[in-house]
């Protein structure tokens with residue numbers, strides 16, 4: 415990034431140290447001004463369409479931010495120079511290219527580090543940090559539903575489930591999340607035996623009744639926004655007794671399922687307490703080493719303060735985060751400004 419003013423500011427300070435007369439005669443330095451911030455992006459065409467909306471690009475331009483599409487077939491060093499590289503591509507090859515580039519150009523901020531993102535592409539490792547957090551304070555408790563990973567041999571599932579003492583019904587989710595439609599094909603299983611019909615690798619997660627409403631918590635650096643989405647309805651004891659089988663369900667909590675304007679039971683609709691979300695987001699940001707993600711969180715029906723994180727997504731559909739244009743552009747500016755502050759203080 416090109417910042418005007420920083421260098422002259424420093425020089426004046428140095429002179430001041432050795433010259434007591436200059437101390438009184440020098441005017442205060444002008445605040446640093448941002449010339450241009452170049453953000454290279456490597457995103458799928460679907461993500462470009464949903465994220466790079468004209469309103470975002472317009473606002474970014476006003477703030478001196480330009481977005482430049484990265485051509486993956488060309489060396490990264492021949493493009494840019496970039497201040498920030500924003501990316502969400504899953505291929506191993508791309509990750510290596512980015513890693514190599516970053517090693518040679520540590521001055522560029524890569525959002526986010528490929529290895530840290532990788533952690534979210536597996537539904538087992540994705541929730542490990544939440545489970546280890548054991549977050550419990552006066553605002554509520556946050557955990558993860560109990561789950562079991564099945565990597566092979568579907569015929570062994572009923573036995574494995576009963577040994578692990580998992581409570582039915584169970585949500586079966588593909589283990590790997592790679593952005594494909596298949597990785598979002600989930601099923602609800604009412605009995606153990608039907609689970610042998612499933613296709614590993616997968617995780618089997620206890621279904622938690624939550625009144626059919628889910629909270630999507632968007633995180634962009636230190637900013638947090640929460641929205642409500644409709645979700646799967648509760649499963650009653652009677653329903654569980656009277657049903658068998660495994661049922662595929664469609665994408666239930668997508669943007670079209672917004673529940674923000676719905677007339678809901680207040681005990682179900684009440685958002686998780688802000689201090690709890692702030693603590694959760696802060697801890698996850700640090701532990702995951704990520705700045706751009708969202709969390710799907712549900713409240714156990716009948717409780718006020720028992721929450722479960724069921725899903726974490728890297729670089730989610732930010733265009734559905736209220737005010738994302740302002741939040742995202744301010745974030746990009748803050749990332750580079752804090753980097754400069756660190757550089758200046760270490761010199």
Ligand SMILES: O=P(O)(O)O[C@H]1[C@H](O)[C@@H](OP(=O)(O)O)[C@H](OP(=O)(O)O)[C@@H](OP(=O)(O)O)[C@H]1O
Pocket residue numbers: 460461464593667668669670710725727729730731732734
């Ligand atoms: O995994 P869940 O919790 O379902 O969240 C998904 C992912 O974040 C998707 O991003 P990606 O495809 O990059 O994984 C996003 O698509 P976009 O960001 O492309 O819009 C979806 O938006 P909707 O499809 O609008 O719900 C959002 O619901």
Ligand SMILES: Nc1ncnc2c1ncn2[C@@H]1O[C@H](COP(=O)(O)OP(=O)(O)O)[C@@H](O)[C@H]1O
Pocket residue numbers: 559585587591597598599600619620621622623624628644645646666667710712724725
């Ligand atoms: N353990 C669970 N208890 C209750 N509902 C769940 C559970 N896991 C998933 N769901 C429902 O399934 C939907 C999709 O599951 P999720 O883990 O978020 O997968 P995806 O990555 O495809 O969004 C959630 O939005 C929620 O409605």
Ligand SMILES: [Mg+2]
Pocket residue numbers: 667710725
């Ligand atoms: Mg989800």
Ligand SMILES: [Mg+2]
Pocket residue numbers: 591725726727
């Ligand atoms: Mg997900």
